[in-house]
Amino acid sequence: MPDKRHPPTAKGSLGRTLLKTLCTVALTALLIALLREGLSLLPWVDRKTGQHAGSAVLQVLAADGNASQQQMIAAGLMVLCFLLAIVLVRWGERLLDRSR
Template identity: 60%
Template sequence: MPRKTPSSSVPGSLKQTLIKTASTVALTVLLIALLRELLRILPWLDQVTGFHAGSSILRILAAGGVTQQQQMIAAGLIFVCFVLAVVLVRMGEKVFARR
């Protein structure tokens, strides 16, 4: 009876893990950059639409100027971007596995 080596019993490989990790990090950075751009255009969007939703969002994110709350909000947004990146990478992995 042939003996299994540790690498043959582990699904996936180091290369796949590195690709998924790099993809997750890259997507997280991209999502954060997109979020920053979205926040930058909110005042312009308010002017165009006449609504005040953008300024309300920015006011909430400003947290009344309290630095600790601003840092917590920023950390939360980064975490949301990371979770979304993980979901997107997993979905991409399933799509490529079907091929």
């Protein structure tokens, strides 16, 4: 539902869409980088805790060396990061709209 106090202009809505797109792409890249770092920390967590949960996660992600399954898992994780970025950007947009 459009906001009646601030009618959208073509330039404003285009700029806002561009900003949201850039934020979504940047946030997706950040989430993927954090995921990679988090996965690289799993062996360290296993050593510190004496558990094997981290190695179990890595073993599932390795997909027994099957390259096509590994690619599917990687693509799924990227899509998950993208969807999370969309949710976070929309949440941030709503917070900004409320503060106006």
